[in-house]
Amino acid sequence: MLVLSISMFAGFQLCGCKAEAIAAEKEAVEIVLWKQAKEDPFHDQQRVIFTENNPYITFDTIVREGDPGNDYLQGVAIGSAPDFVLCSFAVIDAYIRAGILAPLTEYWENYEDKDKFVKNFIDMVSLDGEIYGVPHRGFPMLFGYNKALFADAGLEGPPKTWDEMLEYAKILTKPEVQQYGYNMLASQWCEWWFQYYVWQAGGDLTKKNPDGTLTLTFTDPAVIEAAEYYQKLRREGLIQPDITLNFEGLVKNFAAGKVGMMPFASDWVSWAVSLGMNPDDIGLAPFPAGPAGKTTAAISGDVWVINPNISQEKKDACWEYIKFRVSKDYLTGFYQDLEAKGAVNPDVLVRSDIKLTEIVNIDPSYEAALNNAAQNGRAEFYGKSTVGKYIDQAVQKIVSDLNADPLTVFRDAQELATNEVLEGQ
Amino acid sequence: MDKLKYFSSKRTMPWLFVLPGLIFTLFFRYYPIIRAFWISLFDYDIANPPGIFIWFKNYFNIIKLQEFKNAWINTLWFLVLTVIITFFIPIIQAIFLSEIKNNSTKLFSTIYIIPALVPLSVNVILWKWIWNPGYGIANFISKALGFGHYTWLSDVDLTKFCIIFPGIIGGGAAVLLYLAAILAIDKEILEAAQIDGCTGWQKIFYIVLPNIKFLIVIQFVITTILSLQILDQPLQFTYGGPAGASTSVGLLIYKTSFDAFSQARFGRSSAIGMVLFFFIAIVTLIYLTLDRKSS
Numbered sequence: 269m270l271v272l273s274i275s276m277f278a279g280f281q282l283c284g285c286k287a288e289a290i291a292a293e294k295e296a297v298e299i300v301l302w303k304q305a306k307e308d309p310f311h312d313q314q315r316v317i318f319t320e321n322n323p324y325i326t327f328d329t330i331v332r333e334g335d336p337g338n339d340y341l342q343g344v345a346i347g348s349a350p351d352f353v354l355c356s357f358a359v360i361d362a363y364i365r366a367g368i369l370a371p372l373t374e375y376w377e378n379y380e381d382k383d384k385f386v387k388n389f390i391d392m393v394s395l396d397g398e399i400y401g402v403p404h405r406g407f408p409m410l411f412g413y414n415k416a417l418f419a420d421a422g423l424e425g426p427p428k429t430w431d432e433m434l435e436y437a438k439i440l441t442k443p444e445v446q447q448y449g450y451n452m453l454a455s456q457w458c459e460w461w462f463q464y465y466v467w468q469a470g471g472d473l474t475k476k477n478p479d480g481t482l483t484l485t486f487t488d489p490a491v492i493e494a495a496e497y498y499q500k501l502r503r504e505g506l507i508q509p510d511i512t513l514n515f516e517g518l519v520k521n522f523a524a525g526k527v528g529m530m531p532f533a534s535d536w537v538s539w540a541v542s543l544g545m546n547p548d549d550i551g552l553a554p555f556p557a558g559p560a561g562k563t564t565a566a567i568s569g570d571v572w573v574i575n576p577n578i579s580q581e582k583k584d585a586c587w588e589y590i591k592f593r594v595s596k597d598y599l600t601g602f603y604q605d606l607e608a609k610g611a612v613n614p615d616v617l618v619r620s621d622i623k624l625t626e627i628v629n630i631d632p633s634y635e636a637a638l639n640n641a642a643q644n645g646r647a648e649f650y651g652k653s654t655v656g657k658y659i660d661q662a663v664q665k666i667v668s669d670l671n672a673d674p675l676t677v678f679r680d681a682q683e684l685a686t687n688e689v690l691e692g693q
Numbered sequence: 694m695d696k697l698k699y700f701s702s703k704r705t706m707p708w709l710f711v712l713p714g715l716i717f718t719l720f721f722r723y724y725p726i727i728r729a730f731w732i733s734l735f736d737y738d739i740a741n742p743p744g745i746f747i748w749f750k751n752y753f754n755i756i757k758l759q760e761f762k763n764a765w766i767n768t769l770w771f772l773v774l775t776v777i778i779t780f781f782i783p784i785i786q787a788i789f790l791s792e793i794k795n796n797s798t799k800l801f802s803t804i805y806i807i808p809a810l811v812p813l814s815v816n817v818i819l820w821k822w823i824w825n826p827g828y829g830i831a832n833f834i835s836k837a838l839g840f841g842h843y844t845w846l847s848d849v850d851l852t853k854f855c856i857i858f859p860g861i862i863g864g865g866a867a868v869l870l871y872l873a874a875i876l877a878i879d880k881e882i883l884e885a886a887q888i889d890g891c892t893g894w895q896k897i898f899y900i901v902l903p904n905i906k907f908l909i910v911i912q913f914v915i916t917t918i919l920s921l922q923i924l925d926q927p928l929q930f931t932y933g934g935p936a937g938a939s940t941s942v943g944l945l946i947y948k949t950s951f952d953a954f955s956q957a958r959f960g961r962s963s964a965i966g967m968v969l970f971f972f973i974a975i976v977t978l979i980y981l982t983l984d985r986k987s988s
Contacts, residue, residue, distance in 0.1 A: 341739070341957050342951055344740070345950075345959060366740060366957060367739075368739060443827060446828050454934075454935070455934045455935065508827075509826035509827040509844065510825050510827065510844075510847055511844075511847040511935055512846045512852075512930065512934055512935060577740075661936060661937055664936035668848070668936045668938075669849060684759055
């Protein structure tokens with residue numbers, strides 16, 4: 269009994285001293301983190317716990333409006349970049365090529381959990397054998413629909429094909445109440461959603477050559493088919509009348525119950541709920557199958573990256589926190605906390621040792637959509653950061669001018685991209 | 694003691710007073726211009742600034758870009774529309790105000806100033822509602838007048854007009870400047886004109902406008918400069934769309950530099966900025982030279 273008591277006392281003393289011991293070993297370091305204004309309070313609470321366990325690390329947390337990950341590039345340019353930040357997979361390629369991300373391969377090779385991450389996500393943050401980020405969450409692009417509007421219109425379930433989607437959009441479009449069938453992104457980053465329709469039509473916008481160079485396939489018949497489908501949606505008045513509406517405006521209209529259907533990322537569920545949408549009205553499904561019978565869409569997500577221009581001590585501290593954020597316990601706690609708040613985002617988990625359906629309850633229909641995404645999801649088209657804007661302009665052109673011939677427009681876009689960007693690759 | 698005398702002398706003291714302003718102007722106005730020119734000579738690398746020195750290659754590259762040419766065409770159209778739609782409104786408003794002979798001048802002056810107090814972003818939100826093809830009042834009025842339904846901002850042919858048209862409300866500081874200039878016209882000239890049988894229109898064209906010509910020229914130069922630099926309105930209304938129809942040179946500079954997917958081409962965007970700078974400088978010089986010659 270005496271021995272046990274002494275052992276327990278010694279154990280408690282050691283636990284209490286462990287944090288102090290770490291602090292005593294390591295020099296105090298402050299790391300700068302940008303976080304979103306609308307960040308979930310769960311992360312703040314967890315940061316306090318992390319700091320208690322790692323007292324030598326303190327945070328200078330800066331709140332940013334909008335997406336801090338998208339602002340990271342500007343931050344580097346003007347010398348005010350954070351030490352590390354969470355950014356979207358969509359910008360990773362551009363950031364790697366700009367040389368503004370620290371390679372993390374050495375950290376990764378010594379990471380005890382490295383084999384518990386889904387390989388696809390690691391590939392998305394790698395280039396030429398180097399790893400430049402740690403995947404945090406995966407957001408598959410799904411097909412969102414408003415269950416309440418569908419029920420009012422007498423429609424059972426989401427459309428299964430492009431033709432069905434067109435018919436459903438006609439039924440859901442009611443200009444007299446400013447309700448329309450489909451949200452189309454036609455003002456910015458148009459290539460983002462357009463690429464899914466190209467894939468569903470059986471083609472792609474570009475091809476990666478064995479030597480890593482790029483071949484443009486803007487005139488692929490699948491591209492033209494997708495473009496004609498876009499024109500059809502607009503010609504029949506089934507999309508928002510204001511095609512200059514930006515991405516945030518489209519999501520707000522969907523949350524306001526003004527739109528029947530739109531591409532919808534899994535992490536927008538909580539966003540739509542915060543905008544006042546009833547979570548029970550958010551339907552998620554695989555995309556309608558295109559002419560090639562495919563329902564392919566992208567899997568995006570966010571990833572932790574570290575600024576290469578900071579000291580080694582700061583990089584080490586950032587790495588410690590990143591490991592904490594992507595740990596099994598953390599991610600499990602995060603999703604359970606979301607469930608307690610009433611809206612779980614049906615994400616694709618980056619870790620293979622956690623299954624979302626085993627830690628929270630999600631809508632069974634979401635599970636079907638997630639499984640489809642896991643099987644059919646892929647990374648965005650190769651070279652998006654290099655030639656994406658030419659596709660963006662081409663899509664805007666064919667949507668704004670319904671008399672424009674898609675083949676001519678995309679052929680011109682390909683020629684322009686080749687002349688302005690690709691020559692000399 | 695001699696040093697004190699020197700610094701407090703009448704020749705030195707004025708310079709000490711203007712020195713802070715001068716330093717501020719040099720540092721916040723001229724230094725960025727010089728630095729932008731410097732950056733434009735590089736293939737700017739934000740990871741290892743400034744990157745590779747490429748002389749004027751950025752300038753040669755940008756003139757080959759289709760988006761650069763389109764942006765210039767759009768910007769010149771913005772200038773033309775601004776002059777036609779909005780330039781003369783403050784002059785007309787000031788002339789009306791100058792004709793009010795009772796105490797209502799102050800009331801109407803205040804009414805004309807108020808639109809200028811509304812922030813641009815709020816104006817944009819209001820006008821986006823007006824121009825909305827689905828529920829906007831613009832289509833209601835258009836149909837009532839028998840002109841039919843338009844997509845306004847979503848129409849490549851109308852988007853620039855829709856962005857500039859809100860300026861037709863006029864008002865603002867320009868009205869007050871014109872009014873002050875009109876009221877400063879010697880009353881004896883106006884009385885003499887009245888005695889000679891000068892009508893209202895004749896008074897405006899032969900007396901009022903010539904006497905405020907100096908201000909009109911200055912305002913025209915300022916309007917030209919601001920129109921050529923236009924960025925806020927196309928950014929907030931349409932982000933340069935649809936299909937680049939409202940992308941001005943200013944917006945192109947912004948997108949080339951700061952769009953998350955633009956690869957931060959600061960060398961290129963600085964070159965575009967310098968071209969715009971020199972163009973505006975040349976146009977301003979031409980205006981002022983022509984005005985001096987006509988005077």
